[in-house]
Each structure stands twice: as C-alpha cells, then as structure tokens.
Amino acid sequence: MFRQFRIAAVVSATSAQIVTSYPAIAQSAPIPPTNRAEAAPGNGSSGHVPQAVSDIVDKPEQVTVRLDRARSALQPSLGAQVYRFGSGALHNIPQGENTPLNQVLLQAPGVAQDSFGQIHVRGDHNEVQFRIDGVQLPEGLAVFGQSLQTRFANNLSLTTGALPAQYGFLTAAVINIDVKTGINAPGGEVSLYGGARDYLQPSFAYGASAGRWDLFVTGDTLHNRIGIENPTSSFNAVHDLSNQYHGLTKLTFTADADTRVSLIAGISDAEYQIPNNPEQVPDLGISDNGITNYKSRDLTEHQKEITDFGILSLQKQIGSLTLQSSVFTRYSSLYYSPDPIGDLLFDGIGQTAARSVMSTGWQTDTSWRINDSHTLRFGEQAFIERNIASTNSVVSPQIGSAFDGSPIYSNMPVSIQSGSGKTGLVYGLYLQDEWSILPRLTINYGVRFDGVSEYVSASQFSPRVNVVWRPTSSTTLHAGYSRYFTPPPFEEVTNDTISRFQNTSAASELTQNGKVQPERDHYFDGGIDQILFPGVHIGLDAYYKQATNLIDEGQFGAPIILSAFNYAKGEVHGYEASLSYDKGPLSLYGNVAWSRAIGKDITSSQFDFSADDLAYIRNRWVHLDHDQRWTGSAGAAYALFHATTHPLRTSADMVVGSGLRADGSTPNGRALPGYYTVNLALVQSFKSLVLRGTVLRLDLLNLLDRRYIIRDGSGIGVGAPQYGLRRTILAGITQRF
Template identity: 60%
Template sequence: MSRRVIRQWGLLACTALTAIATIPARAADPAPEVRLAPDGGLALPEIETVAKRLDAARSKIQPSLGATVYDFGRTTLETLPQGDQSQLQQVLLQAPGVATDSFGQVHIRNEHNNVQYRLDGVQLPEGLSVFGQALETRFAHSVSLITGALPAQYGFRQAGVVDITTKSGTTDPGGQIIMYGGARSTLQPSFEYGGRSGAVDYFVSGDDLHSNSGIENPANRFNANHDTTDQFRGFAHITGLLDDTTRISLLAGSFHGDYQIPNQGGNQPQLGLTVNGTSDFNSATLGEHQRELTQFGILSLQKQWGDVNLQASYFTRYSSLYYTPDPLGDLLFTGVAQTAARSSWANGVQTDASWRVNDRHTLRAGVLAQIERSVGNSNSLVLPVDANGVQTTDTPFALNDSSSKTGAMYGVYLQDEWRILSNVTINYGARFDVVDEYTHDQDASPRVNVVWQATPTTTIHGGYARYFTPPPFELVGNATITKLLGTTAAAATTQDSVAKAERSHYFDAGIGQVIIPGLTVGVDAYYKRAHNLIDEGQFGSPILLTAFNYAKAQQDGVGLSSSYVQGPLSLYGNLAYSRGIGKGITSAQFNFSADELAYISQHYVHLDHDQRWTGSGGAAYTLNDGTNSPTRLSADLLVESGLRRDGATPNGSALPGYYTINLSVVQKLNVFDGRPSELRLDVINLLDRRYEIRDGTGIGVGAAQYGLRRTVLAGLTQRF
C-alpha cells in the first residue's frame, strides 16, 4: 500500500460527523418524557426518540413546498445497477430532465452545471473538480433532486438542488466490507460502519478505486488509451445530543483523484510547428495528467424551542486542481504546453430557522455568508511568432503567470407558508443576494408557490421565482492574454469582459396524480427567460471549465414521470423535452473566433448542452422476497437524443441519439448467522451500444467523447 493511501486512510480514521434521516411532519411533536440512565445520560430508547424528533424538526426548517421533487430512498439506491458503487451523477440521470455529458457532467433542465449540493440541509460550496466528485452514493441514506420554482431558501445555484441525507448509526447501523471490480482493471475495495455510543451517533465510510477507465474515451474503440485513474474518498459523520432539544454534528469528507488524460492514436500535428528540430509526434504517445483534491467539513448546531426550530452551521471547503502537459506533444498539437495549478478555499456560515406561528402560518428565515480565496498559477511553454503568425524559432520559452483573489457572497431570505384553505397553501417570500468577487452585483428575488390538494389523490402546483446567479469564481485575466501575444498561444481576440451575474424569470407548473395504490404519474412544465445566462466551456488543454455569458437566453421544457411499487416489484419511467437558446457573447470573448462572435451577436444559437429529448426507466423484482436468501433482479434504461455539435452554424446540428441498458443481479446469502453476505453482478451497457457524447465541435467543447462500452463488474459484501 502506497504512503499516499496510508495517509488518506489515516485521515479518514480521524474524521468524524453525523447523519440525519429526514422525516416529514407538519405539527410540532410533543417532547417525550426523558429518563436518565444510571450514568446520568439519556437512556438509549429515549435517545433514539429524541434523534428522530430532531430529524423531523429539521425537515420543517427547509421544506421544498411547491417545487418539483424526485426522491431516491435507500431501497431505490440499492436497487439501481452498481448500488452504492454507482456515481452520484449516474443516480441523477434516472430523474426526469437530467442529461449526461462528458467528464461525468450532468445537465438539469438544460442548464450547464448551476447545481447546488446540500448535506443534511447545509449548502456545500462549489469546488474545482472536473472529473471527480467528493460526494458519493455510498454515504447517502437518501437523495432528493429539487427543481422548478424553488422556495426562497435556495439561492446562488438554482438549476437543481441535490439534497443528500447522509447515513447515520441510527438509520444504518452495523458495518460492511465490500470488494468490487472487474473489467478494465477495475478494483474498488470499500467499507462503512455506523453505530451509537450513548448520546453519540457515528458513521464512517471510505473507498479506494483503481481503473483503466477514468475519463470518457476520445476514440471510437472498446478500450481507451492512457486512461488510468486512482481515486480515494473518505467520509465521516458524528452527532452528539447535548439535551433533548439540542444536538451538535460534525461532518467531513475527502477526495483525491489522479487521472491520465486519454488520447487518440494515429494523429499528427497540423499546425506546422517545429520544436527543437522535431515536427512529428504520434498522438498515441501523449502523456497528460490531472490531479484533483477536495476536502470539506461542516459543523452544525440544531436547537428546538417548541414551535421554533433553528440550525446554524459553519462550513469549509478546500479544492485544488493540477494539470501537467506533455511538453513536446502539447506544444506541437496546440501551440502551448501549459502546466496549470488552481486552488480555492471557501469558508462560511449558514443559519436557517422556522417558526410555526399557528395552524395557518409558518415563517422561515435564514442567512448565508461565504468568503472564498482563489489562487491560480501557470507556466506556459510557447514558441515566438511574427506579425503574420509564422514561427520565428524552434526554441520554446516559458511564460509564468499567477493570480489570486478573495471574494464573498451573501444572501438572506424571509418567507411565509400560508394555508389559506384546508387544501390550498401559498409559500411566498423573497431573498436578497450580494456577490463581491470578480464581478460586483446584487439583486432581490421574489418567490411564490401555490399548492392545491384538489383531491386526496391529485396535487396541483404552480410557481414563479426570480433567480440571481453569480458566475463561478474564476477568471483568465487580460494580463494573461497580453503576455501570450506574439506567441503560438495568442488568442484570436484580446477582449475579455468579466463574467457577469445571471438574472432570470422562472415559471413552473405541474400536477401529480395517484392512479391506483402504488401507481403515481406526474407532469411538470417550465419556462425560463434569462439575461446574461451563464454557460461554461472547456477551451484549453488544462481540463478547466471557463464561464461566459449569453446576453439573452430562453429555456423551456416539460417532463413526465411515473412510478409503480407493489410488493417485490417496482417500475419507473420518465420522459422530458427541453429547448435552450442564447444570443450574444458578453464575457470571456477571447475564447471565441471573430466569426463566432459576429454570428452569435446577431442570431440565437442552441446551447451546446441543449438536448431535445431525454428518457429513463427501470424495473426491479425480488425473488424469494421475505426469506433469508432473496435474489434481486434490476435493470435501468437511459435514452438521449444527442447533444449539440457544429453544423452550418455554431451548435447548428445534433449528435445521433442513443440508448443504453444496465443490468444487475444481487444474491443475498446467510452464510454467517446474523451476518449476511451479498454477491452482485453488474453489466453496464448490456448491449454494447456504440455512442458518441461529444464529437469535439460546438461552443466550448474541447474533445470528442464516447460512452463506456460493455463493462462487467462483480462484488462481494460482508456485513458485520
């Protein structure tokens, strides 16, 4: 075992935090009569009762009333192919209106990123990771995707809210060790353990992944070239009850990922450059690498005073990214070989509170303040050129550049949940946000949602939200662009306006209907009109996403969802239509050619992630249900109509559509009395479909990307 792995597992062993199971409740639950244990603490039955009551109290602080919510409970997460080994992005793809992209990105309702992640109700700042994710399915007790016209407590990132309720020693007691792996040299040992000691609840998990399939294949072949990855994730959560109305929790996690950048073989440089007498280079030997690191922590205090509930949290997140090029190959193919390092450290506080005034009104308010320090350093190996762009010498030279900036975001909200009738509720309020980073801006955002329980089986909702979205906290400055003038890395244009905050009007309406017990269907439609819409692209060799704005944009769509659960059988199916267009580039213009800028300034173009149709579905059935050795069969389906590519105009065409099917078989065994074992077999892309996610063209698209071919994986789980 390497020293790096030993250090990482040592860090995991020292990390601690808690988990909370969200239990909805409308009225305040009476506090139980608490008995003291002989040592003066709370007796165990009362501890579990208090913990569940505080879970219910916290769910009242931040409800999603009027928004569209798609839930993945623990049973659902275990049923999906790969189970807890599946990436969180793969889980989200089974929700309506979520489309896949390269580097594991997902687009929710035709937005590029703009996704907010919350752990037990606390918003986690964005990081720099492109390929890897610090958050994973393994430590989630449940996952909710919240979209639509969001209530006022959700600010800054509003395309969707991924709300993760983490596992705890109360909801997921005991431990397990898993050995998982298979095709493409995949090996992923992992563990988790949860329990309770008196008033302290704890849960820890970790995994170490090695695979020869780290990033999507840029070539249309079964195995990618130069695509090895090694990743480590650790998570821990500890909670302590101070009394029957107060608890404190500490949550922490760490991710470390090393990636080879896969390459296409058989290509030769096309720029006509010569470096130290060399002009030929086989692209199959390119050796580029990227390392990503994310660490986070959240310390929370929750308090209940009768009908008043409060949670106050401090959060911190550090992330870094380091890219190393192939010095000769990158320079010959792209005109620059850039070693790039980026780091970001964010700290902040979040406080949310609710007060159930009476049977008709519940007031909620909160504040979030975040300070972030962003640092960038790069060393660019380039060649000098004359005024006509012709190379003047074959001896490269290095240009160093560095930048740093401290910025802040602040937000405050107030809202009222008003039950105007027994079956009609209005949730109205507003938030005020300030961004003070590379851009300086502020805005007030009113929100209103109406929910009508038309019948016991029919729910209708509609809402409006004003959104204010700050750009990601990163910038390629004019100083950098100026330094590269007169070199092979010079940009087509030197214009570089600062990325601006996005403002938008968002309308959403939908209906949910229970057809028969166990069968639920829903339909939801939305329309968004935006000014300075934020998009992102990968424009250079370092795999970094750079933000830019469209002056005007429109996005709209409709989604259908259905689910059926009856005994050992569960089924679901989703279908979504969406459209997204933008006009006029108003920031980071140096990334575009003069022709592109001129055309987009006069015409609406499709967003590069504008995918017209997405669909998902799945089925699961348990044989011998209720016995000690059940067998679970499950499958899921993903259908995509294809992302955009260049045609006669920028983003003027679409890639061919495709579908994939994944299959899973899980057999539980009772080898050791009371300590069950589990065997699983997963087949990803069962039919070995060949499909292309990106073809290397389109606005902000860096390279071609092909989907994963058939992959067979197996695992053994031993519980203890």
C-alpha cells in the same frame, strides 16, 4: 489526447462540482408537498412534547427520527419538484452504492449526461448545488472527479423547478444528501468490487450508536482504466488510468431531546491520466528544437484533483422555533501536468496549471410556527472564498508570416509564467411565509436578497411564490414563480494575461475580455401530481426560464477546467412526465422530458471564441452546447424468493438521449446522434447460516454494447470528443457484521 483550441483561457477557470443520485424506482416520481400538520414536526400543533434527557439513551431512534424530520421541515419543497432516492433505491440500481453520483441522477426526469461526469438539469449548464444534511457546500474545482459518493447517503433528493426562497446561488437543481448515521446504518461491512478494465474498488463502512453519541464512517479506493471518457469509439481507451480515494466521517452528539451537534468531514483525492486520441497529426507548423512530429498515442498528460470539506452544525428546537446553524469549509485544488513537447506541437502551448479555492462560510435556517395557518422561515448564507491560480506555459514565439498569412514560429520555445489570487464574498438572506389559506390550499411567498463581491460586485432582491392545491387526497396541483440571481464562477483571465500570449503560438484571435456577470432569471413552473390508484403514480410538469446574462461554461484549454462566459439573453423551456409503480416485490418507473435551451450574443470572455462565431451569435439565437431535446430513463426491480432467507434481487435501468449539440453549418447547429444504454444487476443476499450477512452482486453496464458519442469535439466551448462506456462486467462481494 489531441485537442485543437486556444490555451490562454486556462489561466483561471472554475467548474461547478458535479454529483449524482438515482430515482428510487417507485420513489423517483415527484413527492406531493406535505400538509401543514406534517411539515414541522416538533413545533406547535405538530405534537411536540418535551422529552426527558433519559429518552436519548432509552429511545435514541425516536429522538433521531424526530430531529431528522424537524431538520427536513426547515427546507420543504413547497411547490417545487422533488425526486427522492431512498436507501432501497440506491441498492436496487446496477452497481448499487458503488454507482458514481452523476450516474444515479440520470434516472431523474430532465437530467442529461455530459462528459467529465457533468450533468445538466432542465437545460442549465452546471448550476447545481449540493447540500449535506441541508447545508450547502461551496463550489469546487473537480470536473470529472466525483468528490461526493453515493455510499455516503442514507437517502438523496433532487429538487428543481420554482424553488422557495431558502435556495440561492445555484438554482438549476438542489441535490441533498442525508448522510448515514450509526442508528440507520448500524454495524460494519467490508466490500470488494471490480472487474473489467482493471476495475478494483475495496470499501468499508461502520456505524455505531451509544447513549448520546453516534458515529458513521466510510471510505473506499478506486483503481480503473475508465477515469475519463474515451475520445474514440474503441473498446478500451489509450492512457486512461485513474486512482481515487474517498472518505467521510459523521460524528453526532445529542445534548438533549431538542439539541444535537454534528460534525461531518470528507476527503477526496483523485489522479487521472488524460486519454489519447490516436492517429492525430500536429498541423500548427510548430517546431520544438527541431522536433515537428509527435505520435498522439504517446501523449502523457495527467490531472490531480483534491477536495476536503468539513461541516459543524447545531440543531435546536425551542418551543415552536426550530433552527440549524452551521459553519463549514471546503478546500479544492487541481493540478495539470502537460506532455511538454506533445502539447506544444498539437495545441500551441504546453502548460503546467495549478489552481486552488479555499471557501469558508456559515448558514442558518430558522422555522417559526406562528399558528395553524402561518409558518415563517428565515435564514442567511455567506461564503468567503480565496482563489489562487498559477501557470507555467511553454509557447513558440511568432517570428513572421508566410505568403498565405499563416504564422511562422521560432523553433526555440519560451516560458511564460503567470499567477493570481483573489478573495471574494457571496452572501444571501431570505424570508418567507407558508400560509395555509384553506385546508387544501397553501401559498408560500417570500423574498431573497443575494449579493456577490468578487471580480464583479452585484446584488438583487428576488421574490418567490408557490401555490399548492390539493383538490383531492390523490391529486396535487402546483404553480410557482421564482426570481433567480446566480453569481458567476469565481475566476477571471486578466487582459494582462491575454496580452502576454500575443505573437505566440497560444495567441487568441481576439483580445476582448468582458467580465462574467451574474445571471438573472425569471422562472415559471407548473404541474400536476396524481396517484392513479395505490402503487401507481404519475406526474406532469412544464417550465420556462427567461435569462439575462445567461452563464454557460466551456473547456478552452488542455487542462480539464471549465471557463465561464455570458450570453446576453437566454431562454429555456420544457416538459416532463413521470410514471412509477411500486407494490410488493416489483417496482417500475419511467421518465421522459423535452427541453429547448437557446442563447444570443456572447458578452464576456470573448477572447475564447473566433470572430466569426461571435459575429453570428451577436444577432441570432443558437442552441446551447448542452441542449438535448429528448431525455428519458426507465427502470425495474423484482425480488425473487423475497420471503426466504436468500432473496435474489434483479434490476435493470435504461438511459435515453437524443444527443447534445455540435457545430454544423452554424455554431451548435446540429444534434449528435441519439442513443440508449441498458444496465442489468443481480444481487444475491444470505440471511442465515454460515453465509449470514454476505451479499454477492453481478453488474452488466451497457449490456448491449451500444457505441454512442457524447461529444464530437465541436461546439461552443467543447474541447475534445468523448464516447460512452462500452460493455463492462463488474462483480462484488460484501460481508456485513
């Protein structure tokens, strides 16, 4: 695939991993905060009664539910916006549990899609954190790979807005996956799913519970020719094969009615061909041993991504005290193989790049119900990370200049090798009090202290406060303020590395290279949540973020790696509205959001940009490349024959976007064309006779075959064009036993 950009930046880069969820039709709207009596099951006045150890065997479901509720109460929303996706919603969505996680999340308000599986929540770039059973995973390297799968989840939630003090580091949104167990997903199932474009995805799952032990395990393989977005609007991309493997195991031991230990382990292994953009012509004037021309259709570039993680957690209740303490580790690696000749001729460099990050850490969250008016919550998090990067870059030395000033290169390429490693630490502490001033008025106030010691060292105290008022049983109002501290991605391109590429075909126009600094924000949020009448729910919300050293990321090299940079100042504000209906066999939902995200003055990694762009942005506000003015989603599901043993579920969803930014007369000066896509699903279940436990499904993605562009290859930090998926028909069969 042809791309025109400088390559020096790819020596070291990090991206936040990106994952997805899906609004549960009627569950997609914000959920009002729970009241005090419900917020801390198992503590104080919540009615906790010591249980006999025999209850673990005789009543395992009750014990599990009570401990799950206690774990959820450790991290309540308390005025933030929460969108929940229950197991029913995950089955309703077209593709069901086969849906990539990012596609699920697009059904929540204010979530915009981007290329390589990225999502943007409320105008932020990739500042999204992922939690598994409440435990935050460190950032990984996967860009278009989805390391976490929808099939892992019993339910999902997306929390955004003015977050309480327990949420730190990445604060655009918190995506929590409550992993299935042998109790809520008993038995086994095997599934075969596939269709157009060589799509084939077999999967399995098994859950069992016996006495104090509980086990859930699942895995799948995926083979298709739609691994990465097509760089053209054609029906099929050239050179886009993908092979992926995913798996997860959760083992739980309940020692007594107030104590359990769980171990979660997951793997993801993915290989991608980089799709080609045909009919492109090399124009850099480079020769590789006499070869000056190359068909862009024939480029052979590949990328491999691996992610492994493990979480060991202890949950304990002691009277009015509840805690969960966890240790975790995550290994993430990326390896890019270039087309040796083609990359050099088109991009000025053919670079083999390898990166890995090993992160180990711990997290403890504690809740102490002091009395009926106060619940104190406190905890800590820390990640120790080791980052290793190595590259072997083939470039052409510059041997002179033509009369017009254009460079003249040697036809004998040379190799430049580079390697680096760094160990760093990210840590945070928090303390907050949930104070019920009146029966219908609650204030949650607290403070968080975060620090980072990696390529930069910095820290910050961050006050947080949320007020929730429920004037009636059907109306909830909230307002909040949060001070945020976002550590920069764990990466750096050194000045020495930049200087090595000077006077070569991979030279940067500039050599200035300020260090990426932590982002510091003031965030304000307020809204109302109203139940109009049983089954109908509406929510309205507004937010404003003022940022110093706003962190953005871009693709500046052939490897699909994102490199970070700062805008000295940033502002993001927007509005959201949601409506849902859920009654009987019919569920409906709709969301719409308006957002504006701007930045001024790039103050780090300046060598990635042209002098003209830096000069323009220095004193002018520009749209961020991921700024999308309007974002919307809607869906419906209806169960035919729902009272019989052979129900037929029909569902549809739609995603609408007004278009991300692209270069115009100014950097990011225009919006790409708006678009919408519609997906449809039919799911037939059988609950009796010979077909008992059999489920058949038919999915039509982009039903109307809308051609739409996600990126056109221009914009600040945008590397290549990408188009949305054309009409795709998939079908599957699942057998449960």
